[in-house]
Amino acid sequence: SCAIANVGIKNMKTDDMAKQLLDKYKIWTVAINTPTVNGCRITPNIFTTPKELDVLVSAISEMAGA
16 A cells, blocks of 8 residues: 655765755655665655656656666
8 A cells, every 4th residue: 555665866965855856846755864774765655646656767767867
C-alpha cells in the first residue's frame, strides 16, 4: 500500500534537492540530514499514480544530469 525510499544526488545538498523538487516539480519530500542518513525521503502510496511516479523519475534524472 505504500513505499519509502531515501534518495540523494551526488554533489547536491539534500535541502537544495528537496526545494528544487517542490519548487520546480511540485513534489513534496522531506530532507533528512543526520550524521548517518542524508537524502530526501520519498514516500509514494496507493494513491500515487504511475504518471506521478514518472514525473519523479524524470525529475531526479534531470537533476542528476542523466
